[in-house]
Amino acid sequence: MIRRDGVVLDVSVDCYFTYDTNGEINKAYGTTYNLGKQKEKEKELRDAKEKSIKLLNKQNVLLSLFDKGESVLFQWKNDKHLTIEYVSSNIEELLPGNVATFNSGFVPYDSFIYKDDKKRVFKEIELARKEKKDAFNHEPYRIITEKNEIKWVVANTVSQKDLDGKITHFIGSVTDITEKNISEKKIVHYLRLIDEHIVTTTTDINGVITDTSSAFCQLFGYTKEELLGKIYSILIPKNMEGAVYKCLWKTIKENKIYTGELKNIKKDGSIFWINSKILPLVNDENTRTGYLAIGHDITDKKMVEKLSITDDLTKLYNRRHFNNFFEKEISRAKREKKCIVFMMLDVDKFKLYNDTYGHQKGDEILKKIGNVLKGFTNRGGDYAFRLGGEEFGIILSLDDKEKIKEHAQRLVEKIESLHLEHKTNTVSKYITISVGVVFKKHDSHLSVKELYKRADTALYRAKANGRNQVAFD
Incomplete structure (x- = not known):
C-alpha cells in the first residue's frame, strides 16, 4: 500500500461483504493492519537466533580448546x-x-x-x-x-x-x-647452593659492587649491606702489584675474560688469595654494563706454594724459587725492554762469627739481615732471596746505574748500622756485608748462569778489595 506521502507500507487487510436480494455484492467493509512493526520484531528474532548460534559455536570452540x-x-x-x-x-x-x-x-x-x-x-x-x-x-x-x-x-x-x-x-x-x-624448587635449591658455596660478586662498569653471594660475604667478613654501593678496590691490598691490576682492567675493558690469582683483603685486614675469573656483562646491544667475578679461596694452596719457595730461617725466597724466577725475570726484561739488575751479597767473615758466637747466634744474624732485605725490596718488582748459607741475592727494577750504586751502598751501610757485634771481623767491630752487582741491558743475551757467575765475580772483587763495600761487574 502506498501512503499519501509516498511511503510504501506492508499491510494486512480483512474484508467483509453485504449482498442484495439478487445475491450480488452491494457493499464492502474492510480492516487494514500495518505489518511494519511485526516485520521488525520478526527480524530482531532472526538476528537474535543467528547471534545465539554464533555464540554457541564460539563456546563450543572454546570448550574444545580446553579439552585439548x-x-x-x-x-x-x-x-x-x-x-x-x-x-x-x-x-x-x-x-x-x-x-x-x-x-x-x-x-x-x-x-x-x-x-x-x-x-x-x-x-x-x-x-x-x-x-x-x-x-x-x-x-x-x-x-x-x-x-x-x-x-x-x-x-x-x-x-x-x-x-x-x-x-x-x-x-x-x-x-x-x-x-x-618441582623444577622451580630445584632451581631455587641450586641457586641457594651457589649462593652459599660459590664466591661471586657483580659490579657496574666503574667497579661499584651491585651484588654479592653469601659465600663472598662470609669469606671477606662483611655483610651484604656493608658491601653494596662500595668500590671493589676496598677489597684489594694497597701493595697489590700495579702490573697485575693493570692487566686485569685492560683485559675486561676489552670485553675479554680475565683469569688469575689475586690478593684480597678481609674486613679484619688479613690477606688471602682467590683464583678469580672475571667476565664482562653485556646487554642486548653488546654494550658492557658491568662485571661478574667468580672465584674460590686458594690461600691454603698459596701458603703451601710459599712454603715451598720460602727459606725457613729468614722467610725470604729460597734458592729453588730464585732458579725458576730469575729465568722468567730475564725474559720479562727483554720483553719489556728493561734493564736486568742482580745483586749478590755475602756476610763478611761469617764462619769466624759462628766459631766465636755459635750457630744459634749466627742464625739470629741471618734473620736480622733477612728483615733488612725485606724492607730494602718492598717496591713492586724488587725481590730478595737467600741463596744458601750466608749468601743472599737481590733482583731490582732500576734502570739508572748511579741510582743502583747508591742503593747498594745504602744497603751496605744499613747492615753495619745495625751494630751487631762481630769481634773477629777484620773491617769493622760489627757485622758487615760485601756486594757484587751485575747491571745489563735487555739486549745483552746473557743466560741466568752467566749473570750469576758475573755477580759472583763482582762479589769476590768486593771481598778482595777489603770487604764491607760494593763492586760492579
Whole structure:
C-alpha cells in the first residue's frame, strides 16, 4: 500500500461483504493492519537466533580448546563444597575419573583440595564473595587424587552473578604446575647452593659492587649491606702489584675474560688469595654494563706454594724459587725492554762469627739481615732471596746505574748500622756485608748462569778489595 506521502507500507487487510436480494455484492467493509512493526520484531528474532548460534559455536570452540589444552575448565556452584557442575573432558589428566561422574552435579571439589591448603583456598573464595569480585586468582595450592597423588595447581576464576548481583557460580581454569613447581624448587635449591658455596660478586662498569653471594660475604667478613654501593678496590691490598691490576682492567675493558690469582683483603685486614675469573656483562646491544667475578679461596694452596719457595730461617725466597724466577725475570726484561739488575751479597767473615758466637747466634744474624732485605725490596718488582748459607741475592727494577750504586751502598751501610757485634771481623767491630752487582741491558743475551757467575765475580772483587763495600761487574 502506498501512503499519501509516498511511503510504501506492508499491510494486512480483512474484508467483509453485504449482498442484495439478487445475491450480488452491494457493499464492502474492510480492516487494514500495518505489518511494519511485526516485520521488525520478526527480524530482531532472526538476528537474535543467528547471534545465539554464533555464540554457541564460539563456546563450543572454546570448550574444545580446553579439552585439548593443559588447563581444565570447571564450573562450580557457589556453595560450601564448591560442587562441580561441569568440567572439560581433559579432567582425567588432572583428576583421574569419569567425566560424566564429574558432570553429574554431585561431586564436591573441596574433597580434592589438600587439607593443609583448604583453609587458605576458601579464605580467598570468601573474600571474593564478600567483595563480589568479578574475577580472582588463587595462589598455587595442592590437590590430592583418589590414588593419594599430590599435585600443585594454579586457578584463575570468574564469578557468575544473577540479576541482583549475587554470585551463583564460579567458572575457572585449573592448571597442573607440579612439574614446573618441582623444577622451580630445584632451581631455587641450586641457586641457594651457589649462593652459599660459590664466591661471586657483580659490579657496574666503574667497579661499584651491585651484588654479592653469601659465600663472598662470609669469606671477606662483611655483610651484604656493608658491601653494596662500595668500590671493589676496598677489597684489594694497597701493595697489590700495579702490573697485575693493570692487566686485569685492560683485559675486561676489552670485553675479554680475565683469569688469575689475586690478593684480597678481609674486613679484619688479613690477606688471602682467590683464583678469580672475571667476565664482562653485556646487554642486548653488546654494550658492557658491568662485571661478574667468580672465584674460590686458594690461600691454603698459596701458603703451601710459599712454603715451598720460602727459606725457613729468614722467610725470604729460597734458592729453588730464585732458579725458576730469575729465568722468567730475564725474559720479562727483554720483553719489556728493561734493564736486568742482580745483586749478590755475602756476610763478611761469617764462619769466624759462628766459631766465636755459635750457630744459634749466627742464625739470629741471618734473620736480622733477612728483615733488612725485606724492607730494602718492598717496591713492586724488587725481590730478595737467600741463596744458601750466608749468601743472599737481590733482583731490582732500576734502570739508572748511579741510582743502583747508591742503593747498594745504602744497603751496605744499613747492615753495619745495625751494630751487631762481630769481634773477629777484620773491617769493622760489627757485622758487615760485601756486594757484587751485575747491571745489563735487555739486549745483552746473557743466560741466568752467566749473570750469576758475573755477580759472583763482582762479589769476590768486593771481598778482595777489603770487604764491607760494593763492586760492579
